[in-house]
Amino acid sequence: MTEATYFILAALLQEPLHGYGIIKRAGEQSAGRVKLAVGTLYGALDRLAEAGLVVIDHEEVVDGRPRRYYRITDEGVTAVREEAVRLQQAARVVTVQIAVMGA
Amino acid sequence: MTEATYFILAALLQEPLHGYGIIKRAGEQSAGRVKLAVGTLYGALDRLAEAGLVVIDHEEVVDGRPRRYYRITDEGVTAVREEAVRLQQAARVVTVQIAVMGA
């Protein structure tokens, strides 16, 4: 799983969001470090939807323009949880070694 | 930093290794999850060397074939340590939210 898809799924854990909302949420959750580009977002959302990790929750029309809300699926929650474990383990590989160096 | 470059740097933390040794070490450190492809390795090593995160430590000749040992630089150690922190924080973004969901 790429970093972009990971943060998209993470952004959707609380509630369904539309595209622009995902970008903002991902920025908030990472303290500004992650800035999803729009070109990244829509391509990644298409792939996630095809993989069944997200689905379209509902669509609204605001100011005459459509707004599409995406919802994470149970499968998506499982996938992002497993990825979090992998990231945690990857981080440990380095931190443990550096801790030993310092000792 | 991509996952491949991260695990290459992690593999070099203990001691200088040659290409094939890096592949094996990365596999060991990740309990078999990370399998660096050779095509990935040499391209990534070139980029890391250009960025100054690794340098060629020395070259040996074994059975008439050269064996090139790469060493991580201080800059490389700093970079991989910072990346470990980022991975840790990224993992937390998900684990904290899921913990709250369960509560």
Added chain:
DNA sequence: GGACCATATATCGGGGTCCGATATATGGTC
């Protein structure tokens, strides 16, 4: 002896992903 695998380096090309640029549209601020 031949097949296969581990060791070992190197390159090439295809494919996937990221992301800035661009287009389009509205409403608010300065």
Added chain:
DNA sequence: GACCATATATCGGACCCCGATATATGGTCC
């Protein structure tokens, strides 16, 4: 009027991964 935030969508360039391929040796297995 200019600019920015909000909002969706697409395209192309750039970057990176990785399997395939080439080359070479030594060991194991049948």
